[in-house]
Amino acid sequence: MKKIMMIIFSMIFLSGCWNYGEIDDTSISAGLAVDYDKKKDQVILNAEIIYPSIEGGESILKSQMIQGRGKNSFEAIRNMIQTTGKKVFWAHAKIIVISEEVVKNEKALMSLIDFAKRDAEFRDDLWLMLSKENTAQEILTMEPLIQDIASFQIEDIFKNEKGVSKYIGTPLWKFVDDLSIEGISPILPTVRIHSFEGKKIVEIYGTEVFKKEKPVGWLDGEETKSLLFILDKLKGGTIVIDQKEEGKYKKIALEILKNNTKVEPIYKDGQLDITIHTKTTVNINDLESEIDFMDKKVMNKIQKTAEKKIEEDIKKLVAKVQKEYNSDIFRFSQSIEKKYPTLWTEIKPNWDKVFKKLKINVHAEILIRGSALRSKPIEVKK
Amino acid sequence: MFRILKNKLFGQDHITRKNIYKPTYLTKSLDENILVFQTIFDHDETIIFRKIESREWKHLKCCLILADGMVKKEDIQDFIIQPVVESKDPKNQDLNILERLSNQIITTAEIQKQKDIDHLVGAILSGDSVLLIEGVKEALILDTKGWAFRAITEPISEQVVRGPREGFTETLIVNLSLIRRKILTPDLKFQFKKIGTRTNTKVCICYIESVVHEKILKELHKRLDDIEIDGILESGYIEEFIEDAPFSPFSTVGHTERPDVIVGNLLEGRIAILIDGTPFVLSIPHLFIQDFQANEDYYNRAFYATINRMLRILSFFLTTSVPAIYIALATFHQEMIPTPLILSISAAREGVPFPTIVEALLMLLAFELLRESGVRLPAPVGTTIGFVGAIILGQAAVDAKFVSAPIVIVAALTGITNFLIPKMIGPVIVIRFTFLMLSAFLGLYGYIFGVIGLFIHLMSLRSFGIPYMSHIGSLKIQDMKDTSIRAPWWYMYYRPKLLSHNSIRKKDSQIPEKR
Numbered sequence: 054m055k056k057i058m059m060i061i062f063s064m065i066f067l068s069g070c071w072n073y074g075e076i077d078d079t080s081i082s083a084g085l086a087v088d089y090d091k092k093k094d095q096v097i098l099n100a101e102i103i104y105p106s107i108e109g110g111e112s113i114l115k116s117q118m119i120q121g122r123g124k125n126s127f128e129a130i131r132n133m134i135q136t137t138g139k140k141v142f143w144a145h146a147k148i149i150v151i152s153e154e155v156v157k158n159e160k161a162l163m164s165l166i167d168f169a170k171r172d173a174e175f176r177d178d179l180w181l182m183l184s185k186e187n188t189a190q191e192i193l194t195m196e197p198l199i200q201d202i203a204s205f206q207i208e209d210i211f212k213n214e215k216g217v218s219k220y221i222g223t224p225l226w227k228f229v230d231d232l233s234i235e236g237i238s239p240i241l242p243t244v245r246i247h248s249f250e251g252k253k254i255v256e257i258y259g260t261e262v263f264k265k266e267k268p269v270g271w272l273d274g275e276e277t278k279s280l281l282f283i284l285d286k287l288k289g290g291t292i293v294i295d296q297k298e299e300g301k302y303k304k305i306a307l308e309i310l311k312n313n314t315k316v317e318p319i320y321k322d323g324q325l326d327i328t329i330h331t332k333t334t335v336n337i338n339d340l341e342s343e344i345d346f347m348d349k350k351v352m353n354k355i356q357k358t359a360e361k362k363i364e365e366d367i368k369k370l371v372a373k374v375q376k377e378y379n380s381d382i383f384r385f386s387q388s389i390e391k392k393y394p395t396l397w398t399e400i401k402p403n404w405d406k407v408f409k410k411l412k413i414n415v416h417a418e419i420l421i422r423g424s425a426l427r428s429k430p431i432e433v434k435k
Numbered sequence: 436m437f438r439i440l441k442n443k444l445f446g447q448d449h450i451t452r453k454n455i456y457k458p459t460y461l462t463k464s465l466d467e468n469i470l471v472f473q474t475i476f477d478h479d480e481t482i483i484f485r486k487i488e489s490r491e492w493k494h495l496k497c498c499l500i501l502a503d504g505m506v507k508k509e510d511i512q513d514f515i516i517q518p519v520v521e522s523k524d525p526k527n528q529d530l531n532i533l534e535r536l537s538n539q540i541i542t543t544a545e546i547q548k549q550k551d552i553d554h555l556v557g558a559i560l561s562g563d564s565v566l567l568i569e570g571v572k573e574a575l576i577l578d579t580k581g582w583a584f585r586a587i588t589e590p591i592s593e594q595v596v597r598g599p600r601e602g603f604t605e606t607l608i609v610n611l612s613l614i615r616r617k618i619l620t621p622d623l624k625f626q627f628k629k630i631g632t633r634t635n636t637k638v639c640i641c642y643i644e645s646v647v648h649e650k651i652l653k654e655l656h657k658r659l660d661d662i663e664i665d666g667i668l669e670s671g672y673i674e675e676f677i678e679d680a681p682f683s684p685f686s687t688v689g690h691t692e693r694p695d696v697i698v699g700n701l702l703e704g705r706i707a708i709l710i711d712g713t714p715f716v717l718s719i720p721h722l723f724i725q726d727f728q729a730n731e732d733y734y735n736r737a738f739y740a741t742i743n744r745m746l747r748i749l750s751f752f753l754t755t756s757v758p759a760i761y762i763a764l765a766t767f768h769q770e771m772i773p774t775p776l777i778l779s780i781s782a783a784r785e786g787v788p789f790p791t792i793v794e795a796l797l798m799l800l801a802f803e804l805l806r807e808s809g810v811r812l813p814a815p816v817g818t819t820i821g822f823v824g825a826i827i828l829g830q831a832a833v834d835a836k837f838v839s840a841p842i843v844i845v846a847a848l849t850g851i852t853n854f855l856i857p858k859m860i861g862p863v864i865v866i867r868f869t870f871l872m873l874s875a876f877l878g879l880y881g882y883i884f885g886v887i888g889l890f891i892h893l894m895s896l897r898s899f900g901i902p903y904m905s906h907i908g909s910l911k912i913q914d915m916k917d918t919s920i921r922a923p924w925w926y927m928y929y930r931p932k933l934l935s936h937n938s939i940r941k942k943d944s945q946i947p948e949k950r
Binding site (some may be wrong): 075077079142144145 | 774
């Protein structure tokens, strides 16, 4: 009994405290911006550090940028201590902004992604994005509008992406997954700065297309929406259509309530086709004219126009990606592998060529469920 | 050396006292008998020797021995002395003196013949009077008990909103009457024992014969008979002698001040142990879940009672674990705290000189100090202490950057939840500080170790052969009816299975029909 007690006591009191650390001994980072210095071949990391400060008796959050340079990401991070004195704590970082310089330099990108995925502190679900400005640092030094912290505001933009559907948030794990699955390629949302009421603010818009780890091109917001259609990730957003009425074009906005997409490869007589079925439930949300949509005929017309628009958009996007980028961001290879495993093993070695020549059929289906709170257009009486 | 000195000084004396000739039985001579008692009660001036003779019956010479303060003197005057003095010389000599006295003259309710001197001494000390009679080898024990006792009041430690407002008192016989009044069946048994070589404290074992488990009863008798101590002042003495796990923070013997709780226990097949001189009555076997059950649960409607029980179980978790989890999260697993919260903790900790674990220990210690200081003070002073604790220690300590605000919340939450399970305060303190130290050294890893250790310990405990955690790990609906939930009375038609050999409480479910 005495011996056991001795062993227990020495286990507790003679050992250290594994991983012990006080909250106030670390600086909490909210986000990271990665740049690359070509001349010196150095990675430049800029971290947004949050610190509480007391103003007028109340403590508010403030942020500050700190910088670390090094041959690779990890060295740069540890070099930050030289300036801050405290170890930077990454578990609460929400975003990583990558500059185009980094993306162009394959080594720098892979070093960063590998480090972020490997390190225990970085979360798997932090948002990756590509800066369309000269440096990534500029993005984090913008002036946040509602939040106190720039990184948190960017995180909010991603959290509410489903209302807009013009960008696709890519978490770290997704990017790594897409890189390591055969056939498909990753995408990254892009971020740019524009000014608003004299303030520099950020905007997430569009998608960068990769061919594995190499960037090959860019899609704008509307194209991104079509991409969302194909990926079956669409949960909201709007479709604006031009409805021809009495010889004039009138704009009608449809709010997407629900969407369900099925991507089906069909192999017939040595010919591989991809059929995309979309089934979308919408509301009429914004009318420019006095169209009486309670009329079945008018309703059908609107429906047809919207269906045609979706089909055309999707076809256009696939054609563009096939022709210009030749990168399977639509995950077609996955659906082929699922349905025709043996076929996939045959075409796998020259998937690039096959992808380029894939024939795409699109069938869009629109279901207009309602018209929000009004059943009739507002009549303007003179 | 002291022992040798002690032997030299007192040893001799000890031997001589022991060797004094002490007869075991009475003789025929009144004077001799009186002398025996006078030697026994030497130097005790509360013992009264009252000689009585009859005016007309010349043969009758007696002596009444009684302990002052333990008897009802009016009763002695009216029912013993007066009848004896006024008794007439019997013409008929057939009846012997003893029979005549007890059957025709003395009018006390209870009367007993006895010749054993030890027994008589015991009777005198417990408030009975002993009547010695000239020419008779036996004496009469007359029931004249009557001492001052506290009135029956509501127990302060277990107050209820709904339920009977009576509590046990310090007098054994009153306590027995409180139980007897609730169970009107000859099945209810009371067995007396005397424990304590000096105090000779009366202990009563109480049970319902058709429900109780004989093996448990036998085991209890054995354990009580094994006790050797000079005095029993409170039921706690007995509790520590008969409990199953003396080194566990958990008690395997229950105690209460309320007769309704004890009667409820008796009906479930448990055994009550009443001890003279204390209002706290023990009950065995005592299980873990009983500390979460309040008597009011059974009087309130089942839904409300169930909610209350779950609150108590939740508060057991909170009061043992909140400080440990806070320490683990704040010093080891900062990534598990939501970002806004870690920022506010970080802001609050700015400028606080101590590590988080020291803060936690300080605040918990302060809370325990306040609790202990408030317990034995009169109520008005106790409230003041509460305010001082809340204002000075809480607010001022945070303002002075002595501790951070979150730790005050943690300590307050821990303290408040502690009072939801008042009977667990002792074990909870031990567990809380153990968990706290474990998680201060190893984080959540250590905390989980603590929880596993606690469960292994609890599962290994037994109370008089019944597993301490029985009903808790069970998935049988019948076993769950009175644990974390309290099933309606019409649905509980079994007694706890292990406790009683006769486990059917009533025939079957009696759901009140829709009317």
